[in-house]
Amino acid sequence: xxxxxxxxxxSGLIPSGEHWIxxxxxxxxxxxxxxxEREIAVLQQLHKRFTHVSAERVLCGPGLVNLYDAVCALxxxxxxxxxxxxxxxxxxxxxxxxxxxxLGMFCAMLGTLAGNLVLTLGAVGGCYxxxxxxxxxxxxxxxxxxxxxxxxxxxFADYLSRVPTHVIRSxxxxxVGLATAFDSPGPxxxxx
Numbered sequence: 001x002x003x004x005x006x007x008x009x010x011s012g013l014i015p016s017g018e019h020w021i022x023x024x025x026x027x028x029x030x031x032x033x034x035x036x037e038r039e040i041a042v043l044q045q046l047h048k049r050f051t052h053v054s055a056e057r058v059l060c061g062p063g064l065v066n067l068y069d070a071v072c073a074l075x076x077x078x079x080x081x082x083x084x085x086x087x088x089x090x091x092x093x094x095x096x097x098x099x100x101x102x103l104g105m106f107c108a109m110l111g112t113l114a115g116n117l118v119l120t121l122g123a124v125g126g127c128y129x130x131x132x133x134x135x136x137x138x139x140x141x142x143x144x145x146x147x148x149x150x151x152x153x154x155x156f157a158d159y160l161s162r163v164p165t166h167v168i169r170s171x172x173x174x175x176v177g178l179a180t181a182f183d184s185p186g187p188x189x190x191x192x
Contacts, residue, residue: 001013001127001128001129001130002059002110002114002117002127002128002129002131003129003130003131004059004060004061004063004110004133004134005060005061005131005132005133006060006061006062006132007028007056007060008027008028008055008056008060008063008131009028009130009131010025010026010027010028010030010055010113010117011023011025011027012117012121012123023121027055027117028054028055028056028059028060029052029054029055029056030054030055030113030116031052031053031054031055032046032053032054032055032057032058032109033055033109033112033113033116034109035108035112035149035152038105039105039108039109041074042067042070042071042074042105045069045073046058046066046070049066055109055113058106058109059106059109059110059113060131060133061084061132061133062084064084064087064088064102064103064106064133065082065083065087067102067105067106068082068087068098068099068102071098071101071102071105072098075098077098079098082099084133086099087099087102087103088103088133088136088137091104091140092137092140103137103140104144104145106133107137107140107144107145107146108144108145108146108148109149110129110134110146111144111145111146111147111148111150111152112149112150112152114127114129114146114150114165115149115150115151115152115153115160118150118160118163119153119159119160123163124162124163125163126163126164126165126166127150127163127164127165127166128165128166128167128168129165129166129167129168130167130168134167135167135168135169141167146165147165150165
């Protein structure tokens with residue numbers, strides 16, 4: 001599970017009999033992986049600002065602004081002061097090529113991270129994308145390089161091609177999960 005929003009949530013669910021065990025960690029702070037010359041140049045721009053360029057520095061709302069600023073710097077253009085929704089809107093309507101590149105790169109890099117997570121966990125049941133950004137991208141995300149980059153793992157491309165990816169569209173997925181946890185048999189959690 002990946003949830004790019006105000007930050008980057010990363011987790012997994014491990015089957016355990018009739019139950020699931022959620023993994024806790026700080027996977028959003030892993031080092032950002034880049035796959036081509038343009039992304040290397042963006043990474044170099046980001047490295048000037050941050051001592052460690054984590055996935056979360058790029059794959060969340062504020063990270064989308066960081067991507068946009070880095071792309072502008074590479075073009076020698078002073079970036080406009082834009083919010084993540086403004087960058088997304090301009091990219092989706094095609095009114096700003098720099099916003100379009102930043103959002104496209106966001107989706108591609110998210111695909112790389114998602115594929116890495118699936119390989120790390122040995123997941124076969126699917127990769128679920130939630131958070132406040134991707135569910136609102138619609139066809140932009142579907143037509144992006146997310147899935148290409150998800151599967152671009154050399155000898156493991158065939159394995160990843162069989163792992164489904166899903167966008168979580170529920171308004172309050174955490175509450176749906178909590179309700180399921182409380183309705184399932186097994187130990188009960190009690191508020192103190």
